[in-house]
Amino acid sequence: xxxxxxxxxxxxxxxxxxxxxxxxxxxxxxxxxxxxxxxxxxxxxxxxxxxxxxxxxxxxxxxxxxxxxxxxxxxxxxxxxxxxxxxxxxxxxxxxxxxxxxxxxxxxxxxxxxxxxxxxxxxxxxxxxxxxxxxxxxxxxxxxxxxxxxxxxxxxxxxxxxxxxxxxxxxxxxxxxxxxxxxxxxxxxxxxxxxxxxxxxxxxxxxxxxxxxxxxxxxxxxxxxxxxxxxxxxxxxxxxxxxxxxxxxxxxxxxxxxxxxxxxxxxxxxxxxxxxxxxxxxxxxxxxxxxxxxxxxxxxxxxxxxxxxxxxxxxxxxxxxxxxxxxxxxxxxxxxxxxxxxxxxxxxxxxxxxxxxxxxxxxxxxxxxxxxxxxxxxxxxxxxxxxxxxxxxxxxxxxxxxxxx
Numbered sequence: 001x002x003x004x005x006x007x008x009x010x011x012x013x014x015x016x017x018x019x020x021x022x023x024x025x026x027x028x029x030x031x032x033x034x035x036x037x038x039x040x041x042x043x044x045x046x047x048x049x050x051x052x053x054x055x056x057x058x059x060x061x062x063x064x065x066x067x068x069x070x071x072x073x074x075x076x077x078x079x080x081x082x083x084x085x086x087x088x089x090x091x092x093x094x095x096x097x098x099x100x101x102x103x104x105x106x107x108x109x110x111x112x113x114x115x116x117x118x119x120x121x122x123x124x125x126x127x128x129x130x131x132x133x134x135x136x137x138x139x140x141x142x143x144x145x146x147x148x149x150x151x152x153x154x155x156x157x158x159x160x161x162x163x164x165x166x167x168x169x170x171x172x173x174x175x176x177x178x179x180x181x182x183x184x185x186x187x188x189x190x191x192x193x194x195x196x197x198x199x200x201x202x203x204x205x206x207x208x209x210x211x212x213x214x215x216x217x218x219x220x221x222x223x224x225x226x227x228x229x230x231x232x233x234x235x236x237x238x239x240x241x242x243x244x245x246x247x248x249x250x251x252x253x254x255x256x257x258x259x260x261x262x263x264x265x266x267x268x269x270x271x272x273x274x275x276x277x278x279x280x281x282x283x284x285x286x287x288x289x290x291x292x293x294x295x296x297x298x299x300x301x302x303x304x305x306x307x308x309x310x311x312x313x314x315x316x317x318x319x320x321x322x323x324x325x326x327x328x329x330x331x332x333x334x335x336x337x338x339x340x341x342x343x344x345x346x347x348x349x350x351x352x353x354x355x356x357x358x359x360x361x362x363x364x365x366x367x368x369x370x371x372x373x374x375x376x377x378x379x380x381x382x383x384x385x386x387x388x389x390x391x392x393x394x395x396x397x398x399x400x401x402x403x404x405x
Contacts, residue, residue, distance in 0.1 A: 001299075002027040002130075003027070003029070003132065004126035005028065005134055006126075007271075008032030009288065010100065010103060010271070010288055011270045011272075011289060012271070014289050017106050018292060022300050024111065030113070032117075033118065034116065036104070039096055039100055041096035041162070042095065042096065042196075043096065044095075044191070044282075045092065047090075048090060068095075068102065070193065072170065073091075075088050077173075079176045079341065084349050085171070086346075088172070121140050121141075122140050122143065122144020122145065125141070125267070130299075133270060133273045134270040141273070142273050148264050151259050152259070153256070153257050154255065157335050158202060158203055158331075159207045159251045160201040160254060161226075161252070163199070164197060165240060166237045167198075167235055173233060174187060174349075174352065175188070179206065181209025182206035183202065183338075184200065184229060186230055188233065201334060256328075259275070261313065262274050272288065277320075277324055277327035278328070280333075283323050290316075298311040329356050329361070334355075340352070340365055343366065
């Protein structure tokens with residue numbers, strides 16, 4: 001099969017790797033409009049579940065990703081001048097540039113052609129049996145057939161900016177700062193031994209009140225203002241925008257993308273071209289790579305291309321229901337921050353961890369916290385009893401005298 005992947009992000013590159021591994025005779029080209037190594041973005045997060053899937057699909061690239069990642073086991077939340085720290089599941093961070101470098105090298109080694117500086121439009125599709133639109137949320141290929149795909153972009157309320165910093169956080173870090181114009185907060189996590197990602201978010205009225213909406217690309221003043229607001233967690237380290245030499249603070253509004261259908265003839269959507277989930281659940285890269293795994297599996301196991309694409313769409317739409325719900329409620333939690341921010345820090349942090357719950361918006365926060373804590377104790381007791389039960393049973397059998405005959 002001749003395959004053209006449009007977009008050299010993680011999803012397109014990983015799909016090309018999987019297709020080549022499953023059938024080396026596939027003729028695969030990845031088209032990326034930007035020059036090699038010019039990707040924008042800092043670090044991406046993922047969890048052990050994704051790493052297990054990558055090891056099952058391609059151990060070689062999985063090992064390289066694992067070795068290039070950093071890890072954390074705790075979360076810390078700073079609220080005003082208070083802080084609380086809690087243990088959590090192990091998180092992984094890797095630089096986006098490093099991830100793409102690993103995947104590109106692996107794809108080349110398998111015989112995939114990578115064409116950088118190659119822009120593909122909807123009017124001029126490559127001559128291929130399968131064309132994969134992995135060209136992001138603003139996909140030109142999807143937009144060209146907008147009526148067919150039925151894309152819906154739902155804007156969120158809050159504004160955010162995606163930045164880097166030379167401060168290497170030792171855990172997943174939240175910081176909530178109160179200003180005279182409202183709250184502003186950040187999510188920070190390490191992705192190398194030298195840098196971290198720092199995403200800063202606030203309500204639009206806070207952005208305007210602080211004058212941050214007037215800080216455009218190249219405006220160092222905007223970054224300097226943010227450095228002052230978050231000085232207590234940055235420890236003198238700078239924030240870094242798109243261009244490290246001049247700095248920038250490009251504020252955006254997240255848009256949740258869904259599509260009515262994911263394929264048209266031999267054209268199929270992948271990753272952010274098919275769907276987006278709010279950045280606050282840290283699942284974008286994971287879901288894109290899982291798309292690639294599902295598409296490769298569907299093409300391998302189906303008798304023909306239409307059946308394979310239909311199976312891929314059905315499986316991924318079903319798999320996305322849970323993360324899309326979690327992302328919706330997570331974004332809503334931050335949009336209604338005032339409902340939670342005045343709780344004691346340990347309670348606020350606990351509800352921050354429960355922000356994916358569809359019940360939380362409808363239950364008084366302190367009541368939800370007490371119920372959740374009680375449920376947690378009950379579940380811990382159940383786990384202990386399940387563990388203890390067989391041991392008690394074995395002990396009782398050992399103490400029972402041998403039956404007399």
